[in-house]
Amino acid sequence: MNEDWALYEVFIRARSGLEHKHVGSLHAADARMALEHARDTYTRRQEGVSIWVVRSSDIVASDPGEAESLFEPARDKVYRHPTFYTIPEDVKNI
Amino acid sequence: MITAAESNTDAVSAEQRLRYLLRLADTSLVLGQRLSEWVGHAPTLEEDLALGNITLDLIGQARLLLAYAAQVEGRGRDEDQLAFLRDAAEFCNVSLAEQPNGDFGQTIVRQVLLDAWQVELYQSLVGSTDAQLASIAAKAMKECRYHWRFSCGWLVRLGDGTEESHARVQAALDGLWRFTGELLTPDALDAHMASHGIAPPLAAIRSRWEARIDAALEQATLRRPPPAYFPWHGKRGVHTEHLGHLLAEMQHLQRVHPGATW
């Protein structure tokens, strides 16, 4: 009989106003249990005010083998950054 | 809010207040001591952590309540002297708390029955006329609500899980049910505390406790056992055989090294 529980990834909002951040994973038989385990494991030291859990198998990840074609094309688009533009120092508030 | 019955004019003595506080304190302490036996031996690592957290909440409650009890007692004793230097007959926990862990199912059933009781009790005690008790209750209530969520979730999983798990928790329930009468049947001290608005009337707790338990049992597909006669009055120091052993272990070092600090 099956006794292996699914793997879940845990995301915690550390403080109100911050985004949820991946903190680790755990095993649970169901979603409610996953939340409780996340609370008992990852917020013992007041690390959070909100928890997300998601089954690890439900996460779709990019392939590291494709990293070059996915991410390098952005490298030369420096005009997306404000420092690309030169504005005379006399001009204020820009 | 607890309201005092107007007809009652007897004052609450320090001794009575102390005895009542010890009922709450010792129940948390003894239950915490029992749960702590699980740490390192639970069915999964995650459950080790969960039971550890509940243990820590219960020890924390016991410490606050014992410190207050010591203050009411006024004999210069502290939380540790109350915890480690009283004998079984001086302990006032409800007898259910001292029952052995058994298997995980029995631990969960004991927890469900006591969590429901503590949630209702502490929820009412937040409105106690005893301000210090009310503030302890406000903290304990939040903890107990989580304990209930945890234990109730497990009761449902085990009750509605496999044939084996269903049989195990039903047997645990049948075995422990006889200790629930004590939780809900007021004695003179409960009634006296209620009449002064220090504690809620147990009749009110009973109906809310029953509603909680019935809903949980239904979801867990478990059968509620019939009411049973109970000869235990842990609240008044009349315990089962188990408490003596529990205390012998817990108090060992303090007893062997009188007066030492740790």
Add this chain to the structure above:
Amino acid sequence: MYTQALDSPGPELASAVPAAEAERERRFQERIDRDEKIEPKDWMPEAYRQTLIRQIAQHAHSEIVGMLPEGNWITRAPSLRRKAVLVAKVQDEGGHGMYLYSAAETLGVSRGELIGQLLAGRAKYSSIFNYPTLTWADIGAIGWLVDGAAIMNQIPLCRCSYGPYARAMVRICKEESFHQRQGYEIMLTLARSGTRAQREMAQDALNRWWWPSLMMFGPSDTDSVHTAQSMRWRIKRFTNDELRQKFIDATVPQARFLGLSIPDADLRWDEATQHYATGPIDWSEFQAVLKGEGPCNRERMGARRAAHESGQWVREAAAAYADKQRARPASGRSGYAQAS
């Protein structure tokens, strides 16, 4: 807490690798040399993967088995404060085991498999946990010495080349910072302000835990087979002997402050090296304990197996309930909300 058995033999590196493979390994090594982190889905040499799985699993097993000797005193802790601290500490060990098993799982092995190996006696864990905790002072000595040694070992692992392991170690080191302090505080209470019986208890604990603590760092560098490769891969950052020396230098003055004596007649300060020199370590004891002949090997494994076996029906029930729930219409579920 921590394992020393990181150097224990594993599968040998393949000697002849095809050219394409050699090229990938060269690029892999360049990434390591640039201090880049390796992440789960990145290409990695099979030997790197296997070494990590073995090391992380041994580390995880050590945390889990390590719950037992201290857990032995939870029900007998001498004050409510000490009881709470000890529960929190043992609970942390369980958490650390979880973090580490999770890190190992990113390498393609399940926690169930790893625990199966441990329970079947096919995996190693730190030999230190095969020693008994006979008195309350042992709880102090474990925190002070065993966690002290663990911290020495673990801090460099926070910079380990494998991302999930390094991140787990950062979390573990942060949480573990209280473990050594609470242990030393117990020793202080017993040795500095305790009764005569308590002082004797403290000295006895130091006598029994000192040498096993030194052994936690693993075999001497001259006998350590895997150190060189592990250092090249930045799975390991310092040698066993370097870390052991660091621990000794830090701990000797701490023992002196407690008024306790280190059980080593040869211990002396060496002006030339500016380090403490110790007598020889009895490696035959270390090897025996590692082979399963320590005082508590059987008890520790017995306790882990008992917990696993008596928990089986619980794990099965939860899985069965989850299956039933999935088969039922999704109404009336409670306890969680949509992420938003």
